[in-house]
Each structure stands twice: as C-alpha cells, then as structure tokens.
Amino acid sequence: xxxxxxxxxxxxxxxxxxxxxxxxxxxxxxxxxxxxxxxxxxxxxxxxxxxxxxxxxxxxxxxxxxxxxxxxxxxxxxxxxxxxxxxxxxxxxxxxxxxxxxxxxxxxxxxxxxxxxxxxxxxxxxxxxxxxxxxxxxxxxxxxxxxxxxxxxxxxxxxxxxxxxxxxxxxxxx
Amino acid sequence: xxxxxxxxxxxxxxxxxxxxxxxxxxxxxxxxxxxxxxxxxxxxxxxxxxxxxxxxxxxxxxxxxxxxxxxxxxxxxxxxxxxxxxxxxxxxxxxxxxxxxxxxxxxxxxxxxxxxxxxxxxxxxxxxxxxxxxxxxxxxxxxxxxxxxxxxxxxxxxxxxxxxxxxxxxxxxxxxxxxxxxxxxxxxxxxxxxxxxxxxxxxxxxxxxxxxxxxxxxxxxxxxxxxxxxxxxxxxxxxxxxxxxxxxxxxxxxxxxxxxxxxxxxxxxxxxxxxxxxxxxxxxxxxxxxxxxxxxxxxxxxxxxxxxxxxxxxxxxxxxxxxxxxxxxxxxxxxxxxxxxxxxxxxxxxxxxxxxxxxxxxxxxxxxxxxxxxxxxxxxxxxxxxxxxxxxxxxxxxxxxxxxxxxxxxxxxxxxxxxxxxxxxxxxxxxxxxxxxxxxxxxxxxxxxxxxxxxxxxxxxxxxxxxxxxxxxxxxxxxxxxxxxxxxxxxxxxxxxxxxxxxxxxxxxxxxxxxxxxxxxxxxxxxxxxxxxxxxxxxxxxxxxxxxxxxxxxxxxxxxxxxxxxxxxxxxxxxxxxxxxxxxxxxxxxxxxxxxxxxxxxxxxxxxxxxxxxxxxxxxxxxxxxxxxxxxxxxxxxxxxxxxxxxxxxxxxxxxxxxxxxxxxxxxxxxxxxxxxxxxxxxxxxxxxxxxxxxxxxxxxxxxxxxxxxxxxxxxxxxxxxxxxxxxxxxxxxxxxxxxxxxxxxxxxxxxxxxxxxxxxxxxxxxxxxxxxxxxxxxxxxxxxxxxxxxxxxxxxxxxxxxxxxxxxxxxxxxxxxx
Numbered sequence: 001x002x003x004x005x006x007x008x009x010x011x012x013x014x015x016x017x018x019x020x021x022x023x024x025x026x027x028x029x030x031x032x033x034x035x036x037x038x039x040x041x042x043x044x045x046x047x048x049x050x051x052x053x054x055x056x057x058x059x060x061x062x063x064x065x066x067x068x069x070x071x072x073x074x075x076x077x078x079x080x081x082x083x084x085x086x087x088x089x090x091x092x093x094x095x096x097x098x099x100x101x102x103x104x105x106x107x108x109x110x111x112x113x114x115x116x117x118x119x120x121x122x123x124x125x126x127x128x129x130x131x132x133x134x135x136x137x138x139x140x141x142x143x144x145x146x147x148x149x150x151x152x153x154x155x156x157x158x159x160x161x162x163x164x165x166x167x168x169x170x171x172x173x174x
Numbered sequence: 175x176x177x178x179x180x181x182x183x184x185x186x187x188x189x190x191x192x193x194x195x196x197x198x199x200x201x202x203x204x205x206x207x208x209x210x211x212x213x214x215x216x217x218x219x220x221x222x223x224x225x226x227x228x229x230x231x232x233x234x235x236x237x238x239x240x241x242x243x244x245x246x247x248x249x250x251x252x253x254x255x256x257x258x259x260x261x262x263x264x265x266x267x268x269x270x271x272x273x274x275x276x277x278x279x280x281x282x283x284x285x286x287x288x289x290x291x292x293x294x295x296x297x298x299x300x301x302x303x304x305x306x307x308x309x310x311x312x313x314x315x316x317x318x319x320x321x322x323x324x325x326x327x328x329x330x331x332x333x334x335x336x337x338x339x340x341x342x343x344x345x346x347x348x349x350x351x352x353x354x355x356x357x358x359x360x361x362x363x364x365x366x367x368x369x370x371x372x373x374x375x376x377x378x379x380x381x382x383x384x385x386x387x388x389x390x391x392x393x394x395x396x397x398x399x400x401x402x403x404x405x406x407x408x409x410x411x412x413x414x415x416x417x418x419x420x421x422x423x424x425x426x427x428x429x430x431x432x433x434x435x436x437x438x439x440x441x442x443x444x445x446x447x448x449x450x451x452x453x454x455x456x457x458x459x460x461x462x463x464x465x466x467x468x469x470x471x472x473x474x475x476x477x478x479x480x481x482x483x484x485x486x487x488x489x490x491x492x493x494x495x496x497x498x499x500x501x502x503x504x505x506x507x508x509x510x511x512x513x514x515x516x517x518x519x520x521x522x523x524x525x526x527x528x529x530x531x532x533x534x535x536x537x538x539x540x541x542x543x544x545x546x547x548x549x550x551x552x553x554x555x556x557x558x559x560x561x562x563x564x565x566x567x568x569x570x571x572x573x574x575x576x577x578x579x580x581x582x583x584x585x586x587x588x589x590x591x592x593x594x595x596x597x598x599x600x601x602x603x604x605x606x607x608x609x610x611x612x613x614x615x616x617x618x619x620x621x622x623x624x625x626x627x628x629x630x631x632x633x634x635x636x637x638x639x640x641x642x643x644x645x646x647x648x649x650x651x652x653x654x655x656x657x658x659x660x661x662x663x664x665x666x667x668x669x670x671x672x673x674x675x676x677x678x679x680x681x682x683x684x685x686x687x688x689x690x691x692x693x694x695x696x697x698x699x700x701x702x703x704x705x706x707x708x709x710x711x712x713x714x715x716x717x718x719x720x721x722x723x724x725x726x727x728x729x730x731x732x733x734x735x736x737x738x739x740x741x742x743x744x745x746x747x748x749x750x751x752x753x754x755x756x757x758x759x760x761x762x763x764x765x766x767x768x769x770x771x772x773x774x775x776x777x778x779x780x781x782x783x784x785x786x787x788x789x790x791x792x793x794x795x796x797x798x799x800x801x802x803x804x805x806x807x808x809x810x811x812x813x814x815x816x817x818x819x820x821x822x823x824x825x826x827x828x829x830x831x832x833x834x835x836x837x838x839x840x841x842x843x844x845x846x847x848x849x850x851x852x853x854x855x856x857x858x859x860x861x862x863x864x865x866x867x868x869x870x871x872x873x874x875x876x877x878x879x880x881x882x883x884x885x886x887x888x889x890x891x892x893x894x895x896x897x898x899x900x901x902x903x904x905x906x907x908x909x910x911x912x913x914x915x916x917x918x919x920x921x922x923x924x925x926x927x928x929x930x931x932x933x934x935x936x937x938x939x940x941x942x943x944x945x946x947x948x949x950x951x952x953x954x955x956x957x958x959x960x961x962x963x964x965x966x967x968x969x970x971x972x973x974x975x976x977x978x979x980x981x982x983x984x985x986x987x988x989x990x991x992x993x
Contacts, residue, residue: 043182071232085175101242104235110992117991121420122446126985132176135442135989139244139278141176161178166233166240169183173220174230
C-alpha cells in the first residue's frame with residue numbers, strides 16, 4: 001500500500017542511503033550501468049540506461065526507474081495519448097525525475113489526471129505537458145529524461161533537461 | 175513543451191565565498207536567504223566547498239547543500255564579474271530554509287549583462303528628446319525636473335505637484351527610501367496631492383484598526399504555532415505569504431489548531447489546510463461576496479450571547495464609557511466606543527446573518543465555537559489574519575472593525591497564540607515626517623488627475639496603468655495630457671533649456687502633465703513619462719525593512735546596480751539639491767532653504783538621518799550582526815552585543831495606536847449596511863459574472879520583473895481568469911481561449927482557465943498583470959476614506975480569439991494537489 005501523504009515529514013532525510021525503497025511499490029525497477037562518467041561534457045555525456053521495453057509498458061501504469069544513476073529516482077510512463085516530446089510509436093512515452101525540484105520530496109503519481117504531486121508542500125506537475133508545474137513552489141519545471149527507443153523496443157534514457165534536485169551536476173562527479 | 179533551462183550543472187560555491195544577509199524583497203514574509211559571491215575564475219569542488227559536504231553524492235530532501243539554476247547568476251560586484259548564489263537560509267526563523275517560487279528566483283531575476291537576464295532594467299536617466307527617450311546624465315535629467323517643478327510650486331503653494339510614491343519596505347522600498355522621498359515631499363515640501371503605489375490616495379489601508387488603538391501587525395509568526403484556532407479572512411497565504419503558511423501555520427495545525435477560512439473562493443490554501451489538519455478541522459465559510467461585516471457582526475453577537483468573551487480584558491483594557499468615544503462623521507465611517515455599545519450597534523441574529531452571508535446558521539454557530547468556546551476550561555486562543563479580500567473589499571472601515579471586535583472581545587490581542595493582523599503585501603519600511611497635512615479623507619488623486627488636476631507628476635515606483643481602479647479612463651486621459659507635453663517638447667527641439675522649460679510650462683498650463691518616473695524598469699505609466707530615472711532594488715543597495723511580524727533586518731548590498739541606477743533615497747536627495755540650486759538661482763532663497771539637509775553620500779547616511787534618529791540603538795553594524803533573524807520592532811535596547819526587540823505589541827494591555835492617553839482599545843459600532851461603494855449594486859445587477867481578483871503564487875509581488883522571466887511567462891503567457899467549466903461551456907470556451915472581460919467602465923483580456931472548484935458565475939482574475947489590467951473594469955467606487963473596492967467587480971465575458979500559440983501549450987489542470 002502506497003501512502004502518498006507524508007505525515008509530520010519534518011526534515012527527515014528521505015534519500016540518504018538510496019531512494020528506491022522510498023519511491024514505493026515498483027512495478028519494475030531498472031538500474032542503469034556505468035552511470036558515473038569522468039568529467040562528462042555538459043548536456044551531452046549522459047549514461048545510456050535501459051529503462052524497459054515497449055512490450056512491458058501499460059497505459060497509466062508507472063514504472064519506477066533510476067536515472068542517471070540509482071540515487072536519482074524517476075518514473076517511466078505510457079500515457080496512451082501522444083504528447084509533445086513523447087517517445088515511442090504512439091509518441092506517448094515520457095520519463096521524469098520524481099524528486100520535487102522545490103525541496104526534494106518524492107512525488108506521487110496521480111493517474112486520474114496524470115500529474116505528479118508533492119506531499120511535502122503541495123506542488124504538482126503535468127506529465128502531459130513536459131513536466132510543467134501546474135501549481136507549486138518549485139522554480140523550475142520537472143526534469144524530463146530524453147528517451148530513445150531501439151528496434152527491439154528497448155527504451156533508453158540519454159539525457160536530462162533540468163538540474164535534478166539534490167545534485168549540482170546531474171551526472172554525479174567525484 | 176514546458177520551458178526548460180537545459181542547465182545540468184552549476185558552479186560550486188567555494189569555501190570562503192563572501193556571505194551576505196539577504197531578506198527576500200518580494201513579499202511581506204521576508205524569508206531569510208544568504209547571498210554567496212565569489213570571483214568568476216574560482217570554484218569549489220565536490221570535496222571542498224562552502225558547506226563541507228561530499229557533493230559527489232545525492233543530497234536528501236530539505237538539504238542545505240543544493241541550489242537550483244534559478245538561484246544562480248553572474249553579476250558585477252565592485253566592477254568585477256562574480257558568481258552569485260542566493261539560497262534560502264535554514265537558520266532563519268521565518269522560513270527555516272524554505273524558498274518560495276518567487277524568492278528562490280531572486281538571483282535569476284537580477285540584471286546580468288553576462289547572462290542576459292533582466293535586460294529590461296533601466297540603467298541610465300532618460301529624457302524625452304527628438305520624439306523618443308534619450309539617455310542622458312543624472313545632472314541633466316535632475317536639472318530639467320527641478321526647473322520644471324520649480325515653475326509650478328512655491329512656498330506654501332505646492333498643490334500643482336502631484337506625487338505617487340511607494341510607502342513600503344522590501345523591493346526598492348525600505349526605511350532609507352521612504353525617508354528619502356518623505357523628507358523631500360513632507361519635510362522640504364508639504365505635498366498634499368500624493369498617493370501610494372496600490373491605491374489612489376495617501377491613506378491607511380486599515381484606518382479602523384488604528385482608530386481602535388491596534389496596530390495591524392502586533393503578533394509574531396510563532397503565535398500561529400501556539401494557537402487553538404487560525405482564522406483566515408480574505409487571504410490566501412499559501413500563495414501570497416507562502417512560508418508564513420508552510421513554516422508557521424502548518425506547524426500550528428500539526429499542533430492541533432483548527433482553521434476557519436472566510437473566502438468566497440476555494441483557494442489552494444483551503445485544500446492545503448484540509449491536507450494538513452484533516453477536513454473535519456477546516457471550516458471554509460464561502461460567504462456571499464462582500465458580506466463580511468454581516469458575518470463578523472453575527473459572530474460577535476453569537477460569541478457575546480454565549481458568554482465566550484474575555485470580561486477581564488474588556489474591563490481593564492478597553493474603553494468603558496457609555497457614549498461613543500469617537501462619533502461617526504464624514505471622515506469617520508463608524509462610531510467607536512465600548513463593548514456594550516458595539517454589541518448594541520452590531521447586533522445581528524443568526525437568521526439575518528445566514529441570510530446576508532449565504533451560510534447556514536449551523537456554520538456560523540460552529541465558527542463561533544471554534545473561535546471562542548472555552549477549551550479545556552480556559553480561554554481559547556485564536557489568531558486572526560486578514561488581507562486584501564477584506565481590505566480591498568466592501569466597506570473597508572466597518573469590515574476590519576467588525577473583525578477586530580471579535581479579536582478584542584475574546585481577549586486575543588497582545589496575547590500568546592493570538593493576534594488580529596494583516597498578513598500583508600510588501601514588507602514595511604515607513605519612516606517619514608508627519609502626513610497630517612494630507613488630511614482625512616485624503617484627496618482622491620487618480621480622480622483629480624482624470625479631472626485635469628496637477629501640472630507636474632513625480633512617480634516613484636507606482637504604475638497606475640496596471641494597479642489603479644477605473645484604469646481604462648485613467649490611461650486614456652493621462653496619455654492625452656502627457657502627449658500634450660511631449661508635443662511641446664518636440665516642437666522645442668533645438669532650443670535652449672530655458673525655452674524648453676517655457677514650452678513645457680505652457681503645455682501644463684494648457685492642461686498637459688509633465689511626468690517624471692523613478693523606477694527600476696520602464697513601466698507602463700512610464701510610457702507617458704518625459705523623464706525617467708533609474709532606481710535600484712534591495713541587494714543592489716543596503717536596505718532595511720520589517721516583515722509582517724515587525725522583524726527588522728538589513729539586506730546587505732551584494733552586487734552593483736545596473737548602469738548608473740541609484741537608490742531612491744539618493745535620487746530624492748539629488749532632486750532636493752537640484753531644486754535648492756534652481757530656486758536660489760531664481761532668487762527664491764527662503765524657499766530654497768527648505769531643501770537643505772540632503773547631503774547624504776550613501777543609503778546608510780539616509781538611514782541614520784531618518785530611522786536611526788528616532789531609534790537610536792539601531793545601526794547598520796548592529797543589524798548586520800543580527801543576521802537574517804534580525805530583531806522584532808520596536809527596538810527597546812542594546813545589550814551583550816544584541817539589539818533587544820519586542821515579541822508582541824500590547825502585551826501590557828495598553829493600546830496606543832489611536833493616540834488616546836487612556837490607552838484603552840475601542841470597539842467598532844458599525845452595523846451591516848450592504849454595498850457601501852457607489853455603483854457596485856448597479857454593476858452587479860447588470861452583469862453576469864463576478865470578476866473577483868487577486869494575486870497568484872507564481873508572480874505575486876514580482877510580476878514587474880517576471881514579465882522578463884521565461885519560466886513565468888511560459889506558464890502564464892496571458893493573465894488568466896478562472897471560470898467554472900460549466901460556465902465556460904455555456905460561453906463556448908475552450909481552455910486557453912482569449913476572452914474579453916467587459917462592463918460599463920472598460921474592458922480587458924484574459925485566457926480562460928477552467929477551475930472546477932469555482933462557483934458558477936464567480937470568476938477569479940489575476941490582478942496587476944502587464945498584459946491584461948484587471949483595473950480596467952473596476953469602477954471608481956471607494957469608501958469614505960478613499961479605499962478602493964477592487965474585489966467587487968462584475969462584467970460580461972466573450973471570446974475574442976482562440977488561445978494564443980504560447981497559451982495553447984500550457985497546462986490547464988486544476989491547481990489542487992491530488993495525493
């Protein structure tokens with residue numbers, strides 16, 4: 001049972017020591033390999049991480065992912081209707097970071113209106129509009145993962161378009 | 175696609191970066207931030223950095239060790255390029271490290287010539303020459319202003335000079351700058367025709383509270399954490415006082431406080447309270463718009479009838495005479511007197527109250543219980559916050575008075591967990607000579623300008639075109655009057671200064687107006703200006719202000735101003751000196767002498783000349799040491815290296831704001847009388863939609879900058895109007911369609927945003943937008959003391975266009991969180 005409301009969340013450090021347990025019941029969890037590159041070029045050098053296969057995606061059933069590495073939780077979605085920036089044959093597949101860019105709380109997926117909602121301070125983001133903040137405190141829209149789909153239907157993440165909460169470089173560097 | 179910055183890494187703040195105290199200059203809450211600056215060619219590392227954290231790892235929620243791209247910029251400091259990060263301060267009691275969608279973009283909203291942000295900021299003085307605005311020197315611009323101004327004023331004859339001047343703190347306001355303009359216009363001169371940035375006269379927003387003896391900011395924010403009940407009236411704090419809500423009201427609810435919200439509109443605050451406190455602990459009184467006085471008088475009657483009043487407090491701290499202490503009159507919209515007299519005057523039965531407010535009797539009874547029924551055998555603690563829904567609403571004087579009656583009767587003023595306070599807009603920062611010469615009621619300046627009043631108009635960060643009522647007519651006439659002067663100046667091109675001044679004076683004597691705009695951007699009213707003077711904001715100068723709990727702090731200057739822009743106080747000083755020189759040249763020595771005393775070199779000089787002259791313990795150095803937590807005013811001493819403040823006003827039960835020697839608070843004797851302002855009832859009768867209006871989270875208090883911010887303009891390319899989806903269907907509207915909102919006084923535009931929680935025929939439009947001024951359709955109706963009623967406006971709506979390409983792409987989903 002996934003609880004989307006955080007009661008007395010205070011200043012607990014949710015994400016110390018790995019996040020995937022926090023992200024909730026995962027339909028599928030896929031970890032990228034080789035996520036930590038040496039001084040990668042800005043916006044270019046991202047790990048190509050396999051997130052899943054077209055055959056495994058169901059409309060409105062989110063898949064928990066980690067990208068660019070396991071400590072950065074995200075969500076892979078098949079929306080069922082084409083959206084701007086959507087990948088796949090139907091143009092309806094998108095993937096986002098689920099760390100609220102306001103204060104880093106894990107966002108909760110609401111299938112009814114296809115939004116990602118923050119239990120910490122009530123911000124919400126539209127999964128059908130490139131992660132645009134519908135209402136909230138974040139000063140950026142939700143980081144979206146660039147997707148590529150190969151001939152076998154494997155879905156790869158290959159980039160991020162905003163800074164992910166909690167890291168000053170999307171691809172962590174030593 | 176939503177706007178993305180495509181920034182995937184940021185420079186790391188090095189250990190040893192310069193750290194500056196910053197109070198967010200946008201809203202009244204005044205969240206604490208720290209600004210870090212360091213040389214462009216240096217940087218911290220994941221191992222060695224300002225905070226000593228291992229930044230090669232993902233940081234957790236609420237971390238201090240992260241900042242977003244909006245918190246970063248490159249600016250000039252002492253002429254050198256530096257990195258700038260402005261991030262929330264976890265050690266500030268106000269916000270505890272939280273940042274709002276506004277304040278956490280302070281860095282990005284600084285002018286950066288290196289990164290191209292805020293290129294709209296003014297950099298140099300400009301004068302109207304050869305048919306447009308031309309850059310010039312400060313000396314030249316101030317000389318022209320002084321020479322023209324000197325021609326229309328004389329000793330004890332200053333009524334042809336009109337002045338619009340902000341009186342607030344934060345932003346470009348603050349004690350330094352209000353003193354600068356105050357000393358000029360109320361000290362050197364006695365200008366009567368003046369107004370404030372958000373209303374058409376120079377007056378208080380809360381006359382009745384002050385007349386009753388109660389300053390409108392008397393508690394501290396921690397009172398929300400120690401109370402039993404939070405009452406929010408005509409206010410939407412999750413959007414407009416975000417971190418007061420998140421960092422103080424939310425903990426209050428978690429400590430068990432219930433919430434009563436009085437608002438015709440279901441705001442995001444209502445939903446958030448329900449999430450935190452549980453629906454059963456939130457009572458949303460969705461009153462008939464404008465019926466506040468009826469509600470509060472009924473609650474006052476009910477609370478008194480149940481005996482839930484604080485008898486001891488009433489006896490000791492309030493006026494006990496039988497006759498009114500202050501009789502009603504033309505400038506006194508309600509009599510003031512004792513508790514018993516108020517009870518008799520305000521008497522309103524549950525049945526009458528329910529009928530007037532549209533609520534059920536049970537809802538009113540429940541609200542009375544939550545506000546005042548004893549809890550565990552003791553007096554219930556209740557804190558009341560109100561803002562523009564009440565202030566810019568129906569019958570301002572009686573509305574605020576009737577609400578404060580409840581606070582006083584229940585002994586909730588000056589006590590822990592209590593208070594009856596404005597939630598506020600800007601921070602405060604008012605220090606000026608007396609304004610008594612302005613009179614009460616104050617002149618209705620915007621209507622006088624429409625009627626042809628005034629010859630020279632000095633405008634200090636006011637934009638009437640966006641934020642006045644009756645704005646359609648105001649703009650038409652102001653533009654015409656300004657154009658007369660522009661044409662005269664064009665015709666005098668190539669002539670010597672004296673002939674130019676003669677030409678301008680002829681034009682203003684023929685009905686024109688010479689307009690001087692001091693601002694940080696080229697505003698909309700600035701399009702009508704003849705001289706434009708560039709000012710600076712907080713952070714580009716040292717600036718002191720106090721927040722909504724009277725917390726005084728110094729924001730330290732962390733960057734250079736754009737171009738040659740100056741602090742308002744120094745612009746005022748320059749203008750005073752120019753006037754003195756011109757008057758002396760003209761042989762008007764006695765008058766010239768009045769303009770002495772402006773030899774300030776820095777904003778600190780202005781602070782010491784003004785605020786510190788009456789608050790002798792306070793200096794910049796001491797405030798710097800008090801950091802982002804500052805000190806709660808009034809400052810009463812200095813001990814062990816710290817300024818000593820005042821946690822709460824009236825803790826001794828002695829009320830002073832009205833100036834009465836007895837120190838007794840007064841009750842308001844204002845009965846409910848329906849629509850107060852002229853023209854409201856007629857407009858309501860002849861138009862379908864209520865055009866309720868106000869601010870929204872994203873751009874409240876900073877839209878003037880955000881019109882140049884891609885993140886904001888991507889979300890709302892055109893100002894929105896929230897409409898019930900069924901109403902939209904009846905009007906044939908799709909989400910994002912451009913509509914015209916029109917009535918008997920004007921028209922404006924908005925994009926249609928479906929809002930399922932909006933009541934039928936009750937819309938909500940964003941106020942103060944740069945490209946769709948809601949004020950265009952607000953009629954000129956004001957209260958007896960010239961307080962505008964912006965909120966109660968009715969109009970019809972029709973589609974004028976499909977969505978603009980930009981607005982066709984944005985999200986139209988409900989704002990209510992869905993967890």
